[in-house]
Amino acid sequence: MKKIITFKKVLNNEFIIKIIESFFGKVSFVLFTMLFSFVCTRLYGAEIFGQYTYAFSIVTLLMIFAKAGFDNSLIYYIPKYKDKYISLSFVVNVIISVILVLVANFFIDEWFVKLMLPLIWLVSMEQLFFGIYRANGNIKGFYFVNGFLAGLFKILLIILFYFVFDRNFLSIALAIYISFLLSNLIYFYQNKERFKKVIYDNGFLKYSFSLVLAAVMGVTMDKIDIIMLGTMKDMKSVGIYQIDVQVANIIFMILVIFDTVFGPQISKLYHSGKYKELQDLYVKSTRVLGLLSLISLIILIVFSKYILLLFGKEFVEGQMALILRGFGQFINVAVGSVWLMLAMTGNPKWHIYTNFIALTLNIILNYLLIPKYGVNGAAFATMTSMILVNIIGYILVCKVFKVRVYGIV
Template sequence: MNITSKVKSLMQGDFFKKIVDSFFGKVASVAFTMLFSLVCTRLYGAEVFGQYTFAFSIVTLLSIFAKAGFDNGLVYYIPKYGNKYISLSLFLSSIISAVIIIISMFFIEDTFVKWMIPLIWFSALEQIFFGIYRTTDRIKQYFFINGFLALILRIALAVVFYFVFEPTAFYVGVAVYLSFVFSNIIYIYSNLNRIKRINYEPTFVKYSFSLVLAAVMSVAIDRIDTIMLGQMIDMKTVGIFQISTQIATFMTMILIIFDTAFAPQISKLYHSGQHEKLREMYVKCTRLLGLIALAALIFLVTFSDFILSIFGQEFPEGQMVLILKLLGQFINVAVGSVWLMLSMTGRPKFHIYGNLLACSLNIGLNFLLIPHYGMNGAAFASMIAIMVTNIIGYILVAKEFKVKVYRFF
């Protein structure tokens, strides 16, 4: 079957529609996120943006514990049991969020970080609602709220606060707070018919909790270098590093868009016994993802200096960071949805072990390299961690599902 036939076969049916919805939603989300970063760097400067990024990275990491794997647990269970465990997920996540927020207040000394900590609850709820929307075929609605309305509000508030108040990280934080409150109110209102009485089920909770460590490791791989740079270097470096990282995520966006629609599809095909169709879909889609990732890599590396200069004269310092991050993300996209294939088919332990290895590598290399090479050392550590974990994931999928995506590997 030639490339044209493969593309046509993928474009047929409801799955392709979900991909399209996810594509336009995620593109809008990434575009407006980058616009928010551009506004912050141009108006508030690299140091203030770095201060915000450092605090929000801690919030993002802790919110993984707060959502407790319920977002992916719902993706796995909703095809089988409908809305049965949605209320339980929201209730338990709120309890866990409150505990984490209270404990964090005793251990965190930085005033701004401490002020940002309650965002953990809003962030955790948003991720759980994301799991609900993607599994109930409402990806378009979610991205309209999260990737358009909330971010437009965030950007507008950041601009208004700059001209009305003193341009500090505090007002960037206020803009983020209000956008999260706004989006979560809409999520709750739009899903009132799904939020009913709480049905406690130990099996569901156990399955969801088993995904927490994998999720923590995944976010740690993505955020730990930012946090360590903030502790070991300075906030200006964090700001430059974050912009390079965000640009590199343009390549990852290709995989995220696909995963948004593919995760529920994996669960449905697996539970319905259509294993051959699942294998075929994974192989075709991964080959296409690899080609798109290669084109994106060439384009972004070629124009890396120009793209970074858009954010300000300080940001081309992060060119090597961007290139190293892009190389790591290329491997990530080229192997496809390996960890989803494992976790959505009842094999979450593989994801845990793979991410634990990657996170350990990332932290260890960061400790060794950041003191000597700064943000370039952090980027190299991240690249190695991402490459290693995804190559291992690819080998595991090839073995478990008896598939071979590429001719020689």
């Protein structure tokens, strides 16, 4: 009887429910992303898939400037000011996106990258909507679109366009555009009542922009290996490496699922002055995350070759890169939501400094290792910088919040 009562209490816990919703939503997103990559590699091959990966990596990097930190600042401000700054965020997002697309066209030569540049606006706008859904606790609503409808639609489209346009990069690009347009239209329809008069606030913009530099360096650190591989090697290497990244990121998804709910929870506890609850939540959750990530890493190492064979024999040469990236993600997850803890409590500056150091190291290592070791060199460079930035973040959180997770700090 006591076990039944305890189980009911767990189910009635709002935080646990949101974690479960985030889990199923993110798992759905990851599955459809992997299925998308599987279909692309099987139909179009590693080189064309590499072109898409290279182009979308540049879009993702520039998108950070376009969203201008509004996705996280909305999570921080909505609990206090409701929908006050939503319209301002989207207006500034449009302006920055247009400027970025126009300027980027002057500096980029590859036609397939230029074709994808307008996605900067669509991808960044989706991230702003994600911030709204997270701040309002509607994780399920976002992931139904992002993790199911858009993913399914995108896969069906690349299969359809394969027969219409043959084995062509245009098929993938058109499918991506349509899926993002569909997603954002649905997000807007579901949240249209939140868009009101644009209210300019310098404090809101200043806080948002303070998050941009850290985010840019974080994404650059995540994407620089792909961009440098494309520049220093070839698109086939990019295609192979992207599969390694996606498979290794399955470990990272454990943390992403948790952070989707944990971010708004940090803000609420912090603004309510419930610091002890915040400390306990971080310690307990990080220990669970560490155990889950360790189990995931072991499974990944044991079955790495067979997983890569699913995408084709040419992808097996990325086995060592997959293991290296997997270990880096294990450390990333095992230390918990360190940078989210600092950002959501008004201390984003340390992330900027740490990311700058790690990014510099990453670029130097990629430059030295990619020419000789290819995808393995890129994986080692990113793993090293990833471990550095997360260990520093863990030490900072332990010192600032006076917590001990593993008894080593």
